Amino acid sequence: MGRAPCCDKANVKKGPWSPEEDSRLKDFIEKYGTGGNWIALPQKAGLKRCGKSCRLRWLNYLRPNIKHGDFSDDEDKIICSLFASIGSRWSIIAAQLPGRTDNDIKNYWNTKLKKKLMGMIPSTHRKPPPFPTIPLRTTPPPPSSSLSSLYNDCSPYYTSTNSLTGLESISAAPHNFLNTSTTTSLAINCSLLQTQDILLSPLQYYPVKDSLIMFGGDQASCSSSDGSCSQISYGKEIKQEDMGLHQSHMISNGFEENQRFMFDYGHNGSDHSLNTWSSTDLKPNGYLGNTALEYDLEEVKQLISSSSNGCNSFFFNDESKTQERALYY
């Protein structure tokens, strides 16, 4: 037995929204909110639309403080960094970019940013970008190749104004993050990012209540909210056993081969002593851990191409995905 449709498909309008529909939806939500029920909303608002369609229209277009238009270099970096670490989790990425929606970012990535990163000249007869074309490597880059240099190497029309130091993801963490004794602090510290010199500077790691990780910026966008909030954080309880399982992999292997990246996390007050962060453990570049993953250009390209076929096999196998999900939410 299939699931009942969310709306009567025969009687709902599809396609582009008219200005009248927009203003009707906007007015209604501004007056009454969503009522926590998108399915019932279109009827109340007098719209012949599916509730999901209303939700999408509101979140992606109508809600206040939506930013449209070009993405900044900083936004590019954040998107690339997060994509490298978590894959196509657009809602999470959007949470780091105030005013941007997951749909926007997804479109931007698929149409532009991916090509930038791949160093692809758009296969169009349109005008090429006003940057010299740099031939792709025919031999693997030296081990020190970083993603920031990759930008320069491979993206003829990507210019980076801010250099990346690799310090920020640690320094962005509040002091007590590393010192708290009552909190199981869990920081996502993708060694990939660190070793590639790309960083999550706008990210902040919040140590919160036991076993809870908050992953988000303080001005996160609201792409996944009901539209009534101004901020959103992603927090989810993480089972201790899950953490232990993950940790054991880290301890024994440094990183999981299948995942090709790792999480480091401080775990004060427990008997897990290896790979524990403390303020004195910090390496000069802010990266703790001895697993220096070196990704050359080809590997990043592989990431992009593998992620584009529907699964991030480069980073996540199917089994790890559930676990990974728990860590990131």
Add this chain to the structure above:
DNA sequence: AAGTAAGGCAACCGCCGAATA
């Protein structure tokens, strides 16, 4: 100026997980 192809983006589709009856 007309035709064509590719890009860009809004919107839809279908799946998943959480909440609830």
Add this chain to the structure above:
DNA sequence: CTATTCGGCGGTTGCCTTACT
């Protein structure tokens, strides 16, 4: 415990625009 409903998400589609021949 199971079935159902709903919100949310990522992938995909299709239309409109733009650039080029």
